[in-house]
Amino acid sequence: MAKVTFIGLGNMGGPMASNLLKAGHEVTVFDLSKPAVEALVAEGASTADSAKAATQGAECVITMLPAGKHVEAVYLGEDGLLAALPAGTLVIDSSTIAPETSRAVAEAAAAKDLAFIDAPVSGGVGGATAGTLTFICGGEVATYNKARPVLEAMGKNIFHAGPHGAGQVAKICNNMMLAILMAGTSEALALGVKNGLDPAVLSEIMKQSSGGNWALNLYNPWPGVMEGVPASRDYQGGFLVNLMTKDLGLAFDNAVANQASIPMGSLARNLFQLHAGQGNGQLDFSSILRLYKPD
Amino acid sequence: MAKVTFIGLGNMGGPMASNLLKAGHEVTVFDLSKPAVEALVAEGASTADSAKAATQGAECVITMLPAGKHVEAVYLGEDGLLAALPAGTLVIDSSTIAPETSRAVAEAAAAKDLAFIDAPVSGGVGGATAGTLTFICGGEVATYNKARPVLEAMGKNIFHAGPHGAGQVAKICNNMMLAILMAGTSEALALGVKNGLDPAVLSEIMKQSSGGNWALNLYNPWPGVMEGVPASRDYQGGFLVNLMTKDLGLAFDNAVANQASIPMGSLARNLFQLHAGQGNGQLDFSSILRLYKPD
Amino acid sequence: MAKVTFIGLGNMGGPMASNLLKAGHEVTVFDLSKPAVEALVAEGASTADSAKAATQGAECVITMLPAGKHVEAVYLGEDGLLAALPAGTLVIDSSTIAPETSRAVAEAAAAKDLAFIDAPVSGGVGGATAGTLTFICGGEVATYNKARPVLEAMGKNIFHAGPHGAGQVAKICNNMMLAILMAGTSEALALGVKNGLDPAVLSEIMKQSSGGNWALNLYNPWPGVMEGVPASRDYQGGFLVNLMTKDLGLAFDNAVANQASIPMGSLARNLFQLHAGQGNGQLDFSSILRLYKPD
Amino acid sequence: MAKVTFIGLGNMGGPMASNLLKAGHEVTVFDLSKPAVEALVAEGASTADSAKAATQGAECVITMLPAGKHVEAVYLGEDGLLAALPAGTLVIDSSTIAPETSRAVAEAAAAKDLAFIDAPVSGGVGGATAGTLTFICGGEVATYNKARPVLEAMGKNIFHAGPHGAGQVAKICNNMMLAILMAGTSEALALGVKNGLDPAVLSEIMKQSSGGNWALNLYNPWPGVMEGVPASRDYQGGFLVNLMTKDLGLAFDNAVANQASIPMGSLARNLFQLHAGQGNGQLDFSSILRLYKPD
Known part of the structure; x- marks a missing residue:
């Protein structure tokens, strides 16, 4: 000790x-x-x-x-x-x-x-x-x-x-990926629901197919599909939108410093930032679903 | 029978x-x-x-x-x-x-x-x-x-x-998600490598963290990281870029018909289409990595 | 006659x-x-x-x-x-x-x-x-x-x-360009204002520089900068968001049919669609500014 | 003096x-x-x-x-x-x-x-x-x-x-707008040409319609449409892609610092960066057309 x-x-x-x-x-x-x-x-x-x-x-x-x-x-x-x-x-x-x-x-x-x-x-x-x-x-x-x-x-x-620094880099890459997963999952579910599908059924299908990912499998953003996640308690608690935009800001700065192209990550960052700008910064980041599905 | x-x-x-x-x-x-x-x-x-x-x-x-x-x-x-x-x-x-x-x-x-x-x-x-x-x-x-x-x-x-039609809708949603996963994974790995990280190490970390997803876990786009996948045989075989763009075209048409917003899926579609337009239509879709990492 | x-x-x-x-x-x-x-x-x-x-x-x-x-x-x-x-x-x-x-x-x-x-x-x-x-x-x-x-x-x-059809094609291209101009102009002005600039001053500078474009020069989306445009009457009248998304839907369908890449136009279409989905379909399309600058 | x-x-x-x-x-x-x-x-x-x-x-x-x-x-x-x-x-x-x-x-x-x-x-x-x-x-x-x-x-x-600083901010906003104009114009022209239109005819129509903008009107990216511009001399000289990506990097950093959403500008930045990454950094920035129209 x-x-x-x-x-x-x-x-x-x-x-x-x-x-x-x-x-x-x-x-x-x-x-x-x-x-x-x-x-x-x-x-x-x-x-x-x-x-x-x-x-x-x-x-x-x-x-x-x-x-x-x-x-x-x-x-x-x-x-x-x-x-x-x-x-x-x-x-x-x-x-x-x-x-x-x-x-x-x-x-x-x-x-x-x-x-x-x-x-x-x-x-x-x-x-x-x-x-x-x-x-x-x-x-x-x-x-x-x-x-x-x-x-x-x-x-x-x-x-x-x-x-040195590699821990930060890996964290930045991972969280950029996570933002892409959450925005993409929200979008795919919202598209299915616009077509009349049941979000729980569609989630189950994608989970067992090639659409499976951490956000869908363990942190489903659609209210009521999964128990115990922020989506099922009005997006309270969890990982705040404001923290996700902070991490995505690090990805932006890193991409500039390294002349890297991050089109998907950049779009995700801007969607989360739009969402924060509309007053949702203190909600869990899975609330990005609301951008696609206004109540 | x-x-x-x-x-x-x-x-x-x-x-x-x-x-x-x-x-x-x-x-x-x-x-x-x-x-x-x-x-x-x-x-x-x-x-x-x-x-x-x-x-x-x-x-x-x-x-x-x-x-x-x-x-x-x-x-x-x-x-x-x-x-x-x-x-x-x-x-x-x-x-x-x-x-x-x-x-x-x-x-x-x-x-x-x-x-x-x-x-x-x-x-x-x-x-x-x-x-x-x-x-x-x-x-x-x-x-x-x-x-x-x-x-x-x-x-x-x-x-x-x-x-009726729901099978097609779910397929469209799943494959749009898959395109997002593959483009996003390629981008996250390329960003890490630009920073000097080992793509295999970064893949392993994200797989066990919140960046885990089907493309990363089972179909790694970085050559040499995973055996038996198209990335390790010059992107031959697999699921062709041209077929992915076809499926993403169905997503586009569906989003228009249903007035759905699909920013992430649309960007993925356009990245795959740019990639196809540069002569890569007959490669496996994980070759989208090459857009980020020209040889 | x-x-x-x-x-x-x-x-x-x-x-x-x-x-x-x-x-x-x-x-x-x-x-x-x-x-x-x-x-x-x-x-x-x-x-x-x-x-x-x-x-x-x-x-x-x-x-x-x-x-x-x-x-x-x-x-x-x-x-x-x-x-x-x-x-x-x-x-x-x-x-x-x-x-x-x-x-x-x-x-x-x-x-x-x-x-x-x-x-x-x-x-x-x-x-x-x-x-x-x-x-x-x-x-x-x-x-x-x-x-x-x-x-x-x-x-x-x-x-x-x-x-035959070329009239439609040119219209689609022009209106896709217009959507890009309006979203881009809104974004550039909002960025300047976030930095403390006066939107009228910034508009004037860009107008006379290489940022000049139809939306900025003749149809300024920032309320109060230009007289007689929808932005100065609460985005009433003009060219409705719903009509812009209809035209951008034609661009989507056309890009799919022609295997064309339209990343900028696609993003603009999705931003206008998000904006429409938040209840703004009956406003003039320059109201896309509100996506960037919630009141 | x-x-x-x-x-x-x-x-x-x-x-x-x-x-x-x-x-x-x-x-x-x-x-x-x-x-x-x-x-x-x-x-x-x-x-x-x-x-x-x-x-x-x-x-x-x-x-x-x-x-x-x-x-x-x-x-x-x-x-x-x-x-x-x-x-x-x-x-x-x-x-x-x-x-x-x-x-x-x-x-x-x-x-x-x-x-x-x-x-x-x-x-x-x-x-x-x-x-x-x-x-x-x-x-x-x-x-x-x-x-x-x-x-x-x-x-x-x-x-x-x-x-103080406002000069820089206005420059950043203007050049982000310019990047959007050039990428958008290239994309709109490429879409028209994919449909069989003549790029000069389409340019003329958009110039006199609501698609008019600095890049289209004074710096047409399509080779042969306009005399005396970089597009008509193999994109030599002019404003280099590498300088445009530098300016767009300033926009990225500024958006992060100000929590601003810049989806269109970010996409433009990433397209120019992809283009630079494919070996075009020393060409004029209107060469972004080549991303849409590989020779």
Whole structure:
């Protein structure tokens, strides 16, 4: 068991830190939100007055932050954590950010002999709570192997995608694919229903045919077809449209930086953005169905 | 076992008729291509001088034709089969055509007291040969139940999608979804590779995450990632780009007729059409990857 | 001056027939709507009990009908006008329909020695009323030359696009372009405004730069930027979203029939269809701006 | 007449500096390329060993650089020009870069009491040479008025788009519109030609109808339709595909930063990127026609 410092106790970070505690790690937490910190302290975590103070004595530091600028602010610069951590510390950033930012942090970490990996997650709040997240890691294999035991307390599938930044890249590709799956599934179901088909029957047929995909099989966007998914509770909870558009924004920026063509992903991004612009940003992303099927 | 007449012995129809013979049915075949007919006769089928003559005494007539105009020509009009068949004959059209055409044939069949269903297939030449096709049926339940035993000689999954034409609609929706999956998967993999990722590693990660889908999981478009798929034999064989664009054309026409929005499916159709226009119509449809990754 | 029969007195046909009267032609009208007929009779037109009766003695027959099926019903078959008209009659169809339908009518007309052209219009109700329509004609040059004097009573620009059906094709291409211009202009203005720019200033800059186009220059979709356009009267009147989606449906069908790639036009069609599906079908098509800028 | 320092003597900057000389300004130039500097010196310009040295005594500094990072490198930081220039100097950046970068430079300039505007251009090498560029300026009106006389030596239309960065935003919007116009025009012409129409006839019809736009009217992409445009010289010269994709990349980044939906612009960007990826980056951007009409 390790001494772990966890920074960033939001919807995802909170339950992740909680699972570290349950697994027996010695966890120190930090967040600007007092209640978020107190909840973890109530579960047995320690805390400190600042991020830097919270990392004192840590063997492993994990961050889970909203965007690249927060990651830069926490790690880089004269006041950043990298300047303060002792050589050899394992540093894991699970935020979903641009690969270039991950690479910049990785370089700065290497200069200090710190062992850094980017390890963004997939699986949402549900996966964070259940401890079944997927971690997609970028960095050296040795570091990845060192990080695995810690990550296993919070997730089920732990992948090594490639060198630094590769975790972010794979996450971007996967979530772009997911957006395509959800928009495409919504569209195919809506087309069938416009023709008089039953959405449940059509779903079943496509599931067992070549139209099968994660969104259709496990997260059906049509209300009432599948139990326990956001579509069956008015698209409350789940993975918010606003978070999907954030991830698709990373795909846009990445495609520009790499001169890549992403016509399908770009269209999906714009459909989700139109949908967000019509006031649906706080709904689950499967609510994209409503673009096709206004009530 | 039934007396079955099979009309249309192309790449799909030939092996389908062959499987009917293997299952012990008494099969009479007809096609304008002599060699196609002779191949089946060599396997034990009977034949006749015309489609009409071939259906004499048949309990069940199955057609597998390239397009709606062929289906209309075979069934409708004074010289069509519907005018000649005795009441009660089971009539199955497995061609992929517009739902409206299926409905028109169904109506004409009903007027003659014939039991008609549309039963387009999915699974390609491989499925036709292996007898593992998926049949997606539209028509009355009683007719569907009557047709099942015959269809089971040729396929594995036999779905009832709804009333007449519903088989075609479900096929159109499924294949539009498939086009979206293949274009999207190609794009996501190409984006990852542009970023330096290994396509096999990225495929594995997405397969086990929320990007999983039929195209990625079973028909990977990146050469060398998966054995036995068209991508690993220069996109030879499989499901041709030209056939995918044909099916997507049916989706276009259907969306216009039903005032449905299909932005993702339309983009996929146009990408496949651009690809076909660049001389790739005779390649497997997973070659759409080449649009993203010119060699 | 000629004896002209005008069939189809809708929003477009009514003012067109009116302009024929004003130009001094002897006009007989027919429509299933009594009030539409009476309005023209009050202006000096004759009428009759049926389309066929209305064409007796006509040197020229003009039709302006909603869709291809109406054109087929009026002209073709044993009861159709083509069977009844004397050889040499000039027949002009100004409906916007599929080129194939125009060609079918043209062939049937040729078999009866009738001089037929397809002559769809652009310019909307405003142009129909002002007599400034654009006619885009398909057919033989001799017929086009014969038709010109009659068309000049209703329009300003009279183009010869090519053989039969070419008028329809050019109309389809032009209106697809127009849809692209309007969606693109709306999008560019909305992007600028999101960045804090004044839509009028940005419009002026683009107008005088390489972004200039018919929609921006003459039909600005942003409320308040231009006087006298639908955007400045809550998108009332003008060219309805539902008519634009109809024309874009013709483009879809045409692209399928000709295996053409139309990614930009397809996306525009789907955006207009989404907009129509959200209850905006009866607004002017420049209201597509609202998709980008929800109030 | 003013003492002007011009930095960045590429395809655009060279002729721009040349026009300043012709207008009688006292011009000092700087570029890392020796031949570029020598060409201007031969026309009467002075030069210096460094950018900073070149600005000594300047009343006005103009930069024309490839990308945002060059602009940042030249102006910002301890060694940047802003730190060296005396208060009150007029500083004009004509590079096409992200609005945020322009705003950052503007802020730093304001802190030094320098009068800065962003003034990206449109009109290409032809406009730069002829002195007919369009300048789209962002910044305070007083600065804009001060800059006008200098800009008029190089351009014809000088717009004030709004506050700092607004010049860049308007340029981005305009060029996104232009990409949509060129892709759309190519597509509409290709559709007509697939139907057998003459591209010149169709161009003429659309030009005089509601399909008229800058690309169609002044820069027809179909070879042979219009003289003197890149399409009639194998797409050599003009505005390169690679530059268009660069500008569309700025639109992507801007849409992400502003949560704007740009479906049409995104599709255009991806089509141009596909086209560039197939080896056409060095052709004029009207060569996008070839995507629709492979030879």
